[in-house]
Amino acid sequence: MLLHFTKMHGLGNDFMVVDLITQRARLRDEQIRALADRRFGIGFDQLLVVEPPRDPDMDFRYRIYNADGSEVENCGNGARCFARFVRDQRLTHKREIRVETAGGPLTLAVGEDERVTVDMGAPRFAPEALPFEADEDRPLHALDVDGRALEVGVVSMGNPHAVLRVDDVDSAPVATLGPAIEHHPRFPRRVNAGFMQVVSPHEIRLRVYERGSGETLACGTGACAAVATGIRLGWLESPVTVHLPGGDLEIAWAGGASHLTMTGPAVRVFEGRVPVK
Numbered sequence: 001m002l003l004h005f006t007k008m009h010g011l012g013n014d015f016m017v018v019d020l021i022t023q024r025a026r027l028r029d030e031q032i033r034a035l036a037d038r039r040f041g042i043g044f045d046q047l048l049v050v051e052p053p054r055d056p057d058m059d060f061r062y063r064i065y066n067a068d069g070s071e072v073e074n075c076g077n078g079a080r081c082f083a084r085f086v087r088d089q090r091l092t093h094k095r096e097i098r099v100e101t102a103g104g105p106l107t108l109a110v111g112e113d114e115r116v117t118v119d120m121g122a123p124r125f126a127p128e129a130l131p132f133e134a135d136e137d138r139p140l141h142a143l144d145v146d147g148r149a150l151e152v153g154v155v156s157m158g159n160p161h162a163v164l165r166v167d168d169v170d171s172a173p174v175a176t177l178g179p180a181i182e183h184h185p186r187f188p189r190r191v192n193a194g195f196m197q198v199v200s201p202h203e204i205r206l207r208v209y210e211r212g213s214g215e216t217l218a219c220g221t222g223a224c225a226a227v228a229t230g231i232r233l234g235w236l237e238s239p240v241t242v243h244l245p246g247g248d249l250e251i252a253w254a255g256g257a258s259h260l261t262m263t264g265p266a267v268r269v270f271e272g273r274v275p276v277k
């Protein structure tokens with residue numbers, strides 16, 4: 001069959017978006033990996049799938065697959081593109097869209113300017129929420145990575161994040177330390193690794209080495225995780241502008257159990273059809 005898809009991005013974090021409400025297809029891990037290939041396939045950081053909700057209070061089910069084929073709990077940049085996609089495809093006319101994900105419910109609000117604000121829920125710092133092997137919750141955890149004694153914040157935004165503060169993101173060893181953190185044995189389901197440079201209490205620079213996809217130009221949940229960690233540690237104050245290689249996100253969080261919000265763009269690049277068996 002020919003599967004219709006839309007190629008989209010959020011600040012250069014790019015996605016293949018597929019509607020499995022009006023189409024029927026089952027994509028196996030190896031097919032997702034092949035479609036993610038930037039030479040032999042379509043090329044993307046994540047595949048985003050639109051399905052009918054299982055919970056009647058939700059508008060859609062939002063499923064996310066990394067380039068390596070692994071299904072994951074959340075994708076923030078993808079959530080903004082998901083909202084734009086379901087409206088462009090006339091699957092809804094709502095401007096406030098409730099979606100269920102493996103990491104919990106999200107509310108997507110499409111502004112008049114087509115920027116999207118996502119209610120990302122409350123950050124969860126408890127190690128078991130990631131999961132991360134530690135004897136207790138603390139703002140910073142000592143982590144030995146290839147003989148280097150690091151201190152990382154750990155936080156779940158539905159998906160797991162480790163956040164490392166650095167003096168300069170440009171010179172941070174993302175290509176080597178990123179995979180070493182991603183595969184660290186204390187993260188049984190691996191982890192996304194964020195490298196955060198604090199510019200001011202309301203501004204950071206951030207690079208993210210993503211679980212299952214490598215370094216991306218932007219990571220929405222990574223931006224949320226970095227800001228939550230910085231606010232918890234008193235380095236940052238809400239709202240925070242996050243400068244990622246692909247552009248800027250606005251994150252707001254009042255602390256505690258309050259919900260964190262993320263605002264940014266969602267761009268449609270092209271539509272296509274791809275043969276799948």
Ligand SMILES: N[C@H](CCC[C@H](N)C(=O)O)C(=O)O
Binds near residue numbers: 076192222
């Ligand atoms: N790019 C996504 C994060 C994908 C997370 C995925 N790499 C994982 O394994 O959790 C974002 O904008 O939040």
